[in-house]
Amino acid sequence: MKFFIDTANLAQIKEAQDLGVLDGVTTNPSLMAKEGIKGRDNILKHYVDICEIVTGDVSAEVIATDYDGIIREGEALAELHERIVVKVPMIKDGVKAIKYFTDKGIKTNCTLVFSAGQALLAAKAGATYVSPFIGRLDDVSTDGLRLIEDIRVIYDNFNYQTQILAASVRHPMHIIECAMIGADVATCPLSAITALLKHPLTDSGLAQFLADAKK
Secondary structure, three states: OEEEEEOOOHHHHHHHHHHOOOOEEEOOHHHHHHOOOOOHHHHHHHHHHHHHHOOOEEEEEOOOOOHHHHHHHHHHHHOOOOOEEEEEEOOHHHHHHHHHHHHOOOOEEEEEEOOHHHHHHHHHHOOOEEEEEHHHHHHOOOOHHHHHHHHHHHHHHHOOOOEEEEEOOOOHHHHHHHHHHOOOEEEEOHHHHHHOOOOHHHHHHHHHHHHHHHO
16 A cells, blocks of 8 residues: 655655655645645645655645636646646536546546545546545544445446545554555555554563663
């Protein structure tokens, strides 16, 4: 399974890249604003800065919700760097735009997916990635992981090449469970990735080894 980091923080992206496990980045206007990145030119430059750090795909989100606007913004984003993936919302004009981008050879990430039906439409339109938001489903007492399982079955049934990108991942067990049920990618905060490093028996075992080495 691929690991993407969900942030616009360059220091965290570099830390994940240096760890040797990073496969890509997802970001959005909210994450940009959190880092104090404002204004179209600054946002576009920041996307390029991210692309220069990582070696994998970088999802950059359109703001427009109408077909022409999505196409215009998406093409401008795709021209920034070869690693850019255009992130498009799961709406009617978004699906139409995904088909357009697919025909043009532009990679896409269909975001804000909350049902298997939405994921099926995204795959039929040719989306490179589909992003089910499992944490947000959990927040409303719906099983987000079950949605991943359902999408996996549908995609395998018909050999869709769209990759399942588990989004809104909140903690390390989300990552493990997504890997077990066949998600292609998990995008999450750096803290969730580094939490996978930790185990009390590792800590106690290392302490014992070091103590023995001093004897």
